[in-house]
Amino acid sequence: MEHIALYRAWRPQSFQDMVGQQHIIKTLQNAIREQRVSHAYLFSGPRGTGKTSAAKVLAKAVNCERGLGPEPCNECPSCLRITAGNVMDVQEIDAASNRGVEEIRDLRDKVKYAPTEVRRKVYIIDEVHMLTTEAFNALLKTLEEPPPHVMFILATTEPHKLPATIISRCQRFDFRRVSLEEQAAHLRTICDKEGIEADPDALQYIARLSDGGMRDALSILDQISSFTDGQVTYQQVLGMTGGIPSEQFARLAKAILEGDMGLLLELVEQLMQEGKSADKCLENLLYYFRDLLMIKMVPGADQLTDRVLNPAEFQDMASAFSRERLFEIVDTLNRYLGEMKYATHPQTLFEVALMKLCSMHEQGNLAVPVAAASSGSVPAVAGTSSGADPGELDMLKRQLAALEKKLEQAIQAGAVAGGRDHNASPKLQPAQSAPRISAAGKMPPQVDKFIASKDSPDFSAVYKQWSVVLQGVKEEKVTVHAWFVDGEPVSVMEDAVLVAFKNTIHRDTTEKPANRQVIENVMAARLGKPYRLVTIMMRDWNEAAQKSADQPGKEELRLEHEHEAAGASKEPWIDEAIQLFGEDLVVIKE
Template identity: 65%
Template sequence: MEHIALYRAWRPQSFQDMVGQQHIIRTLQNAIREQRLSHAYLFSGPRGTGKTTTAKILAKAVNCEKGPGPEPCNECDACLRITSGAVMDVLEIDAASNRGVEEIRDLREKVKYAPTEVRQKVYIIDEVHMLTTEAFNALLKTLEEPPPHVMFILATTEPHRLPATVISRCQRFDFRRVSLEEQASRLKTICEQEGIDADDEAISYIAKLSDGGMRDAVSVLDQIASFTDGRVSYQQVLDMTGGIPSRRFAQLAHTILDNDVGGMLQTIEVLMQEGKSADKCMENLLYYFRDLLLIKMVPQADRLTERVLDVEEFKEMASAFSRSQLFQIIDTLNHYQTEMKYAAQPQMLFEVALLKLFNIPKEEIQSAVSASHGAASSADASEVERLKRQLSELENKLERALAGGLQGDGGHGSGDRSSASASRSSSRHAAPRVSSTAKIPSGIDRFVAERSNPEFMAVQGKWNQILQAVKDEKVTVHAWFMNGEPVSMLDDSVLVAFKNDIHRETTEKPANKQLIENVIERQIGHSCRLVTMMLKDWNEAIQGAVEPSKEPFELVPASGDDPEGKEPWVDEALQMFGEDLVVIKE
């Protein structure tokens, strides 16, 4: 007997045989049952999801001799002849071959004649988006008001190419990709009926290759069954389709964790010798790390992807990488995947992309390696150590801030220092009250004196690099920070003067300030504290240094204030942080 391709032999002949698309099947069956059928339907969706098949089943259901009913009987003469394509009144037209206005005019002439063999004429126009603009215009009036004995079913994979006037005259149904579970179930049924012995893993991989198209999945199964003489295994599917097992990508991931450049290059060479293309390897590697990121960030994320076969293996590998590493890896691979489209040697770019992944901070690599060996306690200890280091750095910065404030207050001499100390010890709550605009750092006179020291000149020379580094870290912070300009440097504090108060206040936010201080530290090679003030106040301070005022400027408590009785939280703040760091606003 002549062999019939599996996708043809197993083409659904009734609504109940359809795989997926239940939202469409139920709607059509209810319309037939209640006699509410439309004169025109538009079936859109990816290839192999059942658009033309549903159209033929609908044509049989409305013309069945035992109907019309929600299911065709597939036994009467009308159903059998429609299935074989022998009914002149059920016409399937390929719009790619009949796309001109003359063919549509001929269709319009024939539409007006009543059906001769069945109850209703059905025109199935496949790939309708291929019609020309003139053909669409010729079809419009007939499509809107056809004779009562005519039904149009338009099928397309690209509904966006159809004129809105055509879409508005049809009931539109969007066919979805068939899920992995539904495809696997259908393939198992076909294997049982056809006597094909297939592994569950092989069936799942075939379903993934189809990208949601049931027809493609059955075609691949038919091809592999012929290649393997009725026995289908996972490895045979990989060999036949040129697929790459996920263990190869796991090997590449391990080489990144172990910093094994030689092992990585050897794995790539094995892939190339097996005939795998570099661009396909890059695409699959991107999907691999994308799945790792999903599993790491989202609980039960293995349900969000159809590529994960061994969930536990993926979870173990995901725990070996930090989120920042996975984001960096995906960004790098995505960049080089774009470059590979125009490269004469894609394999070389693939190797360079993977070599680029070895530039991961050492502490992250060490943390990832310990996690990859399943040492959960070590990972916890590493996290504790990291938090301890951060706490120590914050304490050091606080000490420097306190020291800088005390030194600034002591800039007038030992007598002033002793009197200031005595004043603080006798009455801590007598803090000066200043307006919100008087935000001048302590020790401003020392900043003025040090505005031309060599260390500050070096920082000023690197200021453009510092601004660019801040922009690379966060563009929004750079937009505010660029309004300021460095004016002096004292010990480990860089003074930046701003023209606009809102820019200075936004820069002073803890997160933004921390980011800027980290950037400056990387640029100049040692830790540094950011101090800000208004540019007009700085200019006044410089003028005051050149022409000292006769009367010293003193801040005194506002009249009528009673901090002890009315504002006890002021005492708490002063006791906790010290008066040098506390500014009280009216």
């Protein structure tokens, strides 16, 4: 006997055979029982959810020879012939291949004739969104006012493509995706009746693969049962469908958590050797971390996802990550997944995405208590072992040093401001406005040490590589480069590079934390060791260097600006103009 595919052999023949659409079944049964059947219906929803099957069952119910009832009898000649497709008055039309206006005009002409074999003519138009605009226009009037013996049932997976004039003439029913539990139960029933032995985990995984479509689930079950001679196991389903077990995702997540790039690359190579596709691996890994985030943030979230087979394992893994880290991982994976479709080498992009995750640091681990910062000690980082990554320690040290510098600058600024207020002349206070606080007035601490180190070998090495640093900043973020290129390195002291700016606004913009971070990352990468960025105005640097050269035993040859050589003006508004616009844009005329 010829084999019939499971999705055809188990196609619903009555409303009670349908899975997961109780809200639609009950409405249609009540309408048939009360003889309030509409002349036009619109069935919309994902593929494999029972739209066409429901249309055929409805056609049998309104034409059953035993009278209108909530279910067709499936025994009378009309029901049997409609099931076999041998009734000319019940037509199923494929709109994808009959989408032109001529086919719809022909249908419109035939509608006026009375049925010859059954009680009502039923036209089932499948994939109705494929009709052309002209075909829809030809169907409008007939759909709105058909003869009393005609019923239209339109089925589509994309209802948004239908004109509003068509939708408004139909009763619309939205078919939903079949839930995981309903699919697994239906698959178990079919396996019992077909003599197929299947593990519960295997059926649940098949249901997850079908994405809510019952027809897809039955097709996968049919394929796997043929391959395994009626013995369906979880591992066989994974091997046949190219799926990845959750244990491998757990190993990937553990390697990301521990920062083990070697293990990550080994696992990726193993997946590729097994024939997995890089884009599917990345997509499933994104789903895995999404589930971890849901379980961590929402109690009882194992009911919110169809991918969790063992919630206890997910709970343990979710507790190992912080919320911020999970948000960053999901965001990064989503971005790389969008780029994957354009990638020439998907495996390479997959590996880069995992290495990116491996190098990310939790924001919470970078927070440093004030007491620890003031004491200058590096606190232990929560969640890390004693063998921490040297890069993490360097970053923590740089951040501690930056905090110390900012604290020292704040203390100095407060002391200077207090001294000015204390010594200010009462006569000058009413006439003078408060000075504008900007980066122009900021002098970096330890300027004397920077002046002493301005001819050091470290500065020479940095100065030679400065064009490489500028190019790196440009490649990383061109907007930061546009402001940073105004600066020029003038000294290097230990782990700090002093950069002098001619224009105040360029210095202010460079000092922003986000821009500073970009520049310091590039300097660490291009100069071979981490450096802090310290800024100063060029005129302040020249003045400080000149004062140092004027001291006994020191001489310095220095180029001066024209108006500097003649003597800087003592007028306060001239100094303010220079601070606002820079020396290059200010011309002093006598």
